[in-house]
Amino acid sequence: xxxxxxxxxxxxxxxxxxxxxxxxxxxxxxxxxxxxxxxxxxxxxxxxxxxxxxxxxxxxxxxxxxxxxxxxxxxxxxxxxxxxxxxxxxxxxxxxxxxxxxxxxxxxxxxxxxxxxxxxxxxxxxxxxxxxxxxxxxxxxxxxxxxxxxxxxxxxxxxxxxxxxxxxxxxxxxxxxxxxxxxxxxxxxxxxxxxxxxxxxxxxxxxxxxxxxxxxxxxxxxxxxxxxxxxxxxxxxxxxxxxxxxxxxxxxxxxxxxxxxxxxxxxxxxxxxxxxxxxxxxxxxxxx
Numbered sequence: 379x380x381x382x383x384x385x386x387x388x389x390x391x392x393x394x395x396x397x398x399x400x401x402x403x404x405x406x407x408x409x410x411x412x413x414x415x416x417x418x419x420x421x422x423x424x425x426x427x428x429x430x431x432x433x434x435x436x437x438x439x440x441x442x443x444x445x446x447x448x449x450x451x452x453x454x455x456x457x458x459x460x461x462x463x464x465x466x467x468x469x470x471x472x473x474x475x476x477x478x479x480x481x482x483x484x485x486x487x488x489x490x491x492x493x494x495x496x497x498x499x500x501x502x503x504x505x506x507x508x509x510x511x512x513x514x515x516x517x518x519x520x521x522x523x524x525x526x527x528x529x530x531x532x533x534x535x536x537x538x539x540x541x542x543x544x545x546x547x548x549x550x551x552x553x554x555x556x557x558x559x560x561x562x563x564x565x566x567x568x569x570x571x572x573x574x575x576x577x578x579x580x581x582x583x584x585x586x587x588x589x590x591x592x593x594x595x596x597x598x599x600x601x602x603x604x605x606x607x608x609x610x611x612x613x614x615x616x617x618x619x620x621x622x623x624x625x626x627x628x629x630x631x632x633x634x635x636x637x638x639x640x641x642x643x644x645x646x647x648x649x650x651x652x653x654x655x656x657x658x659x660x661x662x663x664x665x666x
Contacts, residue, residue: 453639468519493517540657562624
């Protein structure tokens with residue numbers, strides 16, 4: 379007769395079958411030695427994670443060793459707030475320096491190169507810790523500060539409008555997610571990831587097309603097609619916020635290591651930055 383693999387996990391030593399095997403008569407009352415052995419077994423120690431996951435001692439934070447701390451919502455909030463603080467500080471410095479054209483060009487080049495390079499490294503290796511995340515925030519802050527100053531000088535008041543739009547969309551998507559109006563299913567995730575890759579692919583093709591034709595594909599030239607493309611990007615970025623919220627909630631629910639909070643905050647920041655830049659572009663097109 380087949381044995382039950384769950385019941386076979388409960389082994390006691392000193393039985394007829396030898397150490398580490400099941401008791402020959404499972405219906406018999408356990409002996410005093412059996413009771414003592416069961417009493418000495420370790421208690422439940424929390425969730426068990428796959429080797430590549432973000433459980434205690436996992437590789438998500440870039441370090442090794444066991445950890446007894448699980449991620450909480452407060453961990454994500456604190457880390458996101460720290461990244462925002464660094465971004466805003468760097469942005470304010472960049473804003474003040476961008477009045478000089480030469481300095482503005484250097485800031486844009488260095489911050490764009492550093493932000494994209496470090497962001498891709500963290501996204502693909504999933505090695506996100508305090509140092510990486512805060513340096514990334516500084517790069518992005520210098521980039522956004524310079525871009526925002528350029529837009530503001532051309533269209534006064536546009537930065538406040540873009541920030542307002544970003545905050546309202548983020549708050550709206552959080553409400554939609556928490557009320558269950560949008561559920562993150564495997565199909566939803568596949569479609570969203572595919573759409574995100576698609577729009578970034580179009581951006582890359584449009585950038586290459588600039589080298590051979592003025593205006594490229596017309597996705598960023600300020601015309602009707604550019605407005606439609608920015609609207610599509612805003613919608614996709616908004617739905618990516620829902621995915622970010624779900625990643626955070628699932629991480630907390632399944633007891634992810636607290637170091638995963640840095641990765642969750644990093645993903646949230648990437649989406650918010652993208653959303654803000656698309657609002658800047660769209661408002662600039664409409665102002666034209």
